[in-house]
Amino acid sequence: MSELQHYRLRDFVARLAGLLDAQPQESEILEKGSEWLRELIQHDDWLDERFAQPHPERYQQYLLYADAQQRFSVVSFVWGPGQSTPIHDHRVWGLIGMLRGAEISQSWRSDEKGLQPDGAPVRLEPGRVEAVSPGVGDIHRVSNAFDDSVSISIHVYGANIGAVKRAVYREDGSEKTFISGYSNRYLPNIWDLSHG
Secondary structure: OOHHHHHHHHHHHHHHHHHHHOOOOHHHHHHHHHHHHHHHHOOOOOOOHHHOOOOOOOOEEEEEEEOOOOOOEEEEEEEOOOOEOOOEOOOOOEEEEEEEOOEEEEEEEEEOOEEEEOOOOEEEOOOOEEEEEOOOEOOEEEEEOOOOOOEEEEEEEOOOHHHOOEEEEOOOOOEEEEOOOOOOOOOOOOOOHHHO
16 A cells, blocks of 8 residues: 555545544534545555456445544445446435546436436546435435546445345335445555554
């Protein structure tokens, strides 16, 4: 793990943990968290290559940090060419910051006819941050904007997202619950001060 990874990610985590210690409203978490995540993803020199590896069949979700009190987690999402998620929710607040490549995010809403697209798809380019939560819109489908290259985004969630029971949705609005887990077995130690 590089010195830059330790410093940049450690600084982001420390700031967010300090904010959460004050038990702010979700709107403040999303506002300040977005600002700090935007600062983190301005630099594409800190993510360890072990947590940037695509899989030929499905996107990868690498845990970078999980708060000991389960208040938040930081994850790298690695999208192989043409890969996408099913329509899904999160059930906690979340921030998505684009590090490399680009993603297309389509929001969905539920009505009496089932699930319907909610607005036009949004293209996330490097440096852009989007928020999700049950309060601001929580159901979407995300896909790599490219069919010939890898894209990587950094996600921050208001829980240990790999352990949260949430749902994927069929277009008729019915849902199937799941717990995602993570793609990595090795967890980085961002507090190892011998590297930074």
